[in-house]
Amino acid sequence: EADIYQTPRYLVIGTGKKITLECSQTMGHDKMYWYQQDPGMELHLIHYSYGVNSTEKGDLSSESTVSRIRTEHFPLTLESARPSHTSQYLCASSGTTGGYEQYFGPGTRLTVT
Amino acid sequence: AQRVTQPEKLLSVFKGAPVELKCNYSYSGSPELFWYVQYSRQRLQLLLRHISRESIKGFTADLNKGETSFHLKKPFAQEEDSAMYYCALKTTSGTYKYIFGTGTRLKVLA
Numbered sequence: 001e002a003d004i005y006q007t008p009r010y011l012v013i014g015t016g017k018k019i020t021l022e023c024s025q026t027m028g029h030d031k032m033y034w035y036q037q038d039p040g041m042e043l044h045l046i047h048y049s050y051g052v053n054s055t056e057k058g059d060l061s062s063e064s065t066v067s068r069i070r071t072e073h074f075p076l077t078l079e080s081a082r083p084s085h086t087s088q089y090l091c092a093s094s095g096t097t098g099g100y101e102q103y104f105g106p107g108t109r110l111t112v113t
Numbered sequence: 114a115q116r117v118t119q120p121e122k123l124l125s126v127f128k129g130a131p132v133e134l135k136c137n138y139s140y141s142g143s144p145e146l147f148w149y150v151q152y153s154r155q156r157l158q159l160l161l162r163h164i165s166r167e168s169i170k171g172f173t174a175d176l177n178k179g180e181t182s183f184h185l186k187k188p189f190a191q192e193e194d195s196a197m198y199y200c201a202l203k204t205t206s207g208t209y210k211y212i213f214g215t216g217t218r219l220k221v222l223a
Contacts, residue, residue, distance in 0.1 A: 031209050040197055042215040043157075050209065058210075090157065094211075100203055101147055102211055104157040 002027045006091050006105035013081055014113055021076045021108045023091035032074040033102065035090040036060060043090065049074055081112040115140050117202050119214035126190050127222050134185040134217050136174075136200030145203040146183040148174055149213075152196045160185075160198070170194070190221045 004025040013019055025032065030051045035043040035058075045058030049068040063085070064078050074093075078085055091105040116139040126132055138144055148160040161169045163176040163183060174185045183200060200214040 033211070040216070040218060043199070043213045045210065048210065092157075094209060096209075100145060100209070101159045101162055102201075103159075106156045 004091060004093055004103050004105040006089075006108050008108060009106060010109050010111075012111045012113060015080075015082055017081050019078050019081055019110070021089055021091075021110070023074045023076070023105060024072050025074075025091075025093045025103070025105075026072060027093055027095065027103060029093035029095045029103070030071060031094045031096075032068065033092040033094075034058070034064075034066060034074070034076050035092065036062065037088045037090055037107075039088065047076065081110075083112045086110060086112050115202070115204065115212050117200050117212050117214040119198075119200055119217050121217045122215070123218045123220065125220045125222060128192055129189050132185075132187045132190045132194070132219065132221075134198050134200075134219065136183045136185065136214060138181050138183065138200075138202050140181075140202055140204070142205050144176075145205060146174075146176055147201045147203065147211075148172070148183075148185050149199045149201055150196050151199070157199070190219075192221045192223060195219055195221045 007022045032049045034047040037043045044060035046060050046062040047066040049055045055066050064076050089108045092102040094102045118137045146163045150160040151157045172187045199216045202212045204210045
C-alpha cells in the first residue's frame, strides 16, 4: 500500500548524541519535506527536496541536515542533539500530478534530555 | 510576502451549530489552497482542496480572491469534528513549497 513511513515514532536521547530520523515513501513522489511541529502548534518547514541530490533549507533555521540519495528516502540527521531540538518532526511528500497535496507521515517525537 | 493567517487559535461551538474556520492568505500569484486536519493521535491529513470544489465530511471551502480568503464551513458541527485544522497555500511560481497557517483548534461541545 502506498504510504509514507517514519521511524522511530518516539525517541528519547541524551545531549550530544548523533541521531538520524528516517522517512520513506512508497507514493512514487519526487518531492519530500521535513517540518518541525510542537504539539498543536504551527508547522515550520526545515528542509525540502525536489528530487534525488536536490535539497534546500526551509524557512526555519535548523541545525539538522538531510540527504536525498534515493527517491523514496529522505533521512534527517542531527550531529549533536540538544534539548532545544525536542519537538515533533513530520515528513511529507507530494507529487506533480493530481491535486498536488502533501501526504504526511505519522511523525517522530524527539526528546533530548 | 507569502503568508497564511488563521486568526483564531481556538474555536468552540455546540453540536449542531454552524462552524466557520477563517483563513486569509497573502500571495502575489494564483494560489492553490488546502485545508488539512489533524485528529487526536492521528497524522495530519488532507481535508479538501479548492481546485476540487468538493464537500468532505460536510465541510466546504470557497476561494474568494477578492477578499483573499478560503474559509472552511460546515452547517452542523459534530463532536467528531473536534480537531486541529490547518489552512495551507501551495506556491505555484516554479516551486512546490507549502505555507501553513498557525492552525485553529475546533472543539465541538455536546
